[in-house]
Amino acid sequence: MKRYIIEREIPGASELSQAELAEIAAKSNSAVESLGVPYRWITSYVAGDKMFCVHEAESEEAIREHARCGGFPANRVTLIANEFGPQTAGNAST
Known part of the structure; x- marks a missing residue:
């Protein structure tokens, strides 16, 4: 499967309570189950008025x-081309 990052514009997102986030997660899980195709939610980040x-x-x-x-809004959907992190520095070819 391909990995995507989804930008969702949600005014007041950073003010959502844990209960509200749990409700959103339950809706997302139900939506995943209803699709009938391979699909996996990895994680989400809340920042300001957006969810990534x-x-x-x-x-x-x-x-x-x-x-x-x-x-849910899906204002921008972007295919992730590659992933890297601090551990990537040790994998450089010389």
Whole structure:
């Protein structure tokens, strides 16, 4: 599956309570189950008036269908080209 980052514009997102986030997570889980295609929610980050979610799916269309089923915005969906972190520095070829 391909990995995508989804940018969701949600005014007041950083003010959502843990109970509200749990409700959103339950809606997302139900939406995933209803899709009938391989799909995996990896994690989400809340920053200001946005959520940045990392999901795995076969296509952008599946990402957008998940958003539609869950009632979430998907303002920007971007295919992740590569991943790296601090450990990557030790893998450099000379």
